[in-house]
Amino acid sequence: MPIVNILVTREGTTPGADRTTDEQKAAVYKGIADLLFDVMGKPREETTVVFHEHGIADLGQGGLPLRDYRASRA
Template sequence: MPYVNIRITREGATPEQKAELIGGVTDLLVRVLGKNPATTVVTIDEIDLDNWGIGGLPVLDYRAAQTAKEAGR
């Protein structure tokens, strides 16, 4: 019984987008590993931006630094 946990930032993913993620991951496991979709579990955790970090920075600071870096090119 596969269990897949998807973690995304809480930035407004719609129910339709979440359903597409769940269906797509399930289909991938069926196609690649031959898993039974009836016993495949997919969960989605939405994480507040305050609780998400990249490269040692809170995600908003990281994004700002990346934007500044790209603007300086």
């Protein structure tokens, strides 16, 4: 049984959105199940996808809090 973990920041993809919508998550779940079936022959009904959303303060990149890293690259 494939288990796929998706980790994203808790930021929306459109202005004013503060998280991934249920509709977007559903599309990700279907897309991952379809991809694993198409590429590896894994049955869709056996594929589990776990969606993790994290606050931006919970992540770091390049040795910095993610917010500071992004500011340094802007």
